[in-house]
Amino acid sequence: MKTHEPQLPDLARELIARAAEAAAHRARRARGQLDGIHLGQGRHTDHANSRVLRRILAEHDWPGHRLVGPDAARAAWSIALHSDDDPPFQRAATTLLGRAVQIGDAPIQHWAHLHDRALITNGRDQEYGTQLLLHADGIDLCPLRAPDTVDTRRATVSLPPIAAALTAVQRRYRTDRFAQDAPTVVLAEVA
Template structure:
C-alpha cells in the first residue's frame, strides 16, 4: 500500500464531503455575511460534523494521512476547528492530532491551529498566534501567551511569520468565494457582534 492510497477511502470520502458541504458557509461566516438564522443553522451543522468526527476519533484515533489521505485529514482538521461550542471535544482532537503530527501522520501546523483554537475557546491565550477576530476596527489577533517568543514557536510548528499570515488572511477575506484548502491562517468562527 502506498501513501497515496489511504487505508479507509470510505472514511476519506465522508470527511471530505462533510467539510466541502460546510466550506461555503465558513467562508461567508468569516466575512460576517450570515444572518442569525444561517449562523444558527451553521452551528447545528458544525455540531453534527463534530459529533461524527468524535465517533471517528473514538474508533480510529486521529484520521491522519495513512488512514484517510492528506485531503481527508485536512477536512477532519477543518471540522475540529469549527467545533467552537465544544471546547472539550476540541481539546481531545488537538491532543490526538498532536500525537499524529509527532508520528509524521499529520502536519504540525494543523495541530498548532487547533491547539490555539481550543485554548481561545477555553478562555486562555493562544500559543502560536493563528486565531483572529474580526472587529469593527478590523482584524485583531486573539490574546497570545508570551508574544516575545511567538516567532520561535511559529517557526517550530512550520508556520509562516505572523506578519505574513495576517497579510494572507486579509487578502483571503477581501476575495469573494470559499477559502483555499491550503490556507494556514484560520479566522475564529465566532464573528458576529465581535467587539
C-alpha cells in the first residue's frame, strides 16, 4: 500500500479525533478509572462514532488509505471495531473493509480483527484469535473455532502465531495494571 495524501483531509481529521477520544476513554475504562456517568458517556461516544461512520460508508464506501490516509483509515477501523452495540452495522463494515483489502486500500489484519469482532458480537466463535476479554483476574481469549489450526489461519492474514500475540498482550495488559474495582470484562484485541 502506498501512502497518499488523503483526498478528504477534513474527513480524515474527524475520524482521527473521534477514534482518539474513544481510545482514551477505553483506556481509562480498562483501568477502572470511570464512574457510571463516564461509562455512559463513553457508550454515547461509541454510538455517535458509529452513526458518523455509517454516514461515511453510505457516502464513500470504506474510508481507506486513498480517501483519508492510513491514520484515518485505522481510525475508521477502530470505530467499526468498537460498534459492538450494532452487530448488523459491524457485519456490513466488515464486508466493505474486505472489499477495500481486495483492492489494496486497507490492511488485511484490520479485516481479520473486525471479522472476529463481528463474529463475537453475534455470538459465534472467532476465526483468527484476535479478540480477548480483559478482567481483574487476567486475560482470556474469546471462543475460537478450531483452535488447533488457528496459526495456519492467522498466517493467511499476516498475523503472528497466537502464542506470540498472547505474550505481547499479556505484557501490555498486566493484571497488576488493573484496578481492583475494574470492570468485570472488557473486550480487547490481540495483535
